[in-house]
Amino acid sequence: MKVLDLKCSHEHRFEGWFASTEEFESQLSRKLVACPVCSTTDVSRVPSAPRLNLSSARGEAPQQSAQAQAAPEPQALQARAMQFMRALIEKTENVGDRFAEEARRIHYNEAPARNIRGVTTPEETHALLEEGIDVMPLPVPDALKEPLQ
Known part of the structure; x- marks a missing residue:
């Protein structure tokens, strides 16, 4: 199973799970991959790297910059918006x-x-x-x- 980082033409970022990179390319060419926020099929793959948590291996606490603490990440905002919409639909x-x-x-x-x-x-x-x-x-x-x- 391949987990790919994707984004749409409106800069919404999300993950996609595919059997292989070839399967992703096949689905993308058939316009089957759509953004979960805006539904556009204009989607592309973004670079991703494995996360290495080296600070915890040395026993150090990870530190965040003041800017990172002040402004939530776009993915976090998208997740909150989707949670809000799900709650609204349920109620x-x-x-x-x-x-x-x-x-x-x-x-x-x-x-x-x-x-x-x-x-x-x-x-x-x-x-x-x-x-x-x-x-x-x-x-x-x-x-x-x-x-x-």
Whole structure:
């Protein structure tokens, strides 16, 4: 099993697990490798090196620079965003393309109050906001739209 470090054209970094380098190249050429954040198939391999933890072998504690402690790594931010999106999906009901209709029913007490998510057009979103109905557009990565395998 090969674990490869990958990135998409939007600079999202992620890992891919493949049976071999040839299998990765085959899947990449068939556009089967997609970014889990934005779903683009414009993906490339980035250099990676084995991690050597030499400081612990000498009994020294690893030290981080002040800059590294202050700013989280892009991968950590992506992971937090994905965790947030998973939690949001778990705690909301998907009403699909009936979102605007269901949001109005909830707002006007015609349906039980609950957290919902779904799909709506920019025009419908604007109309809901003008009616005083709080909505928040939030694009969900394709990787989270279906159960993980």
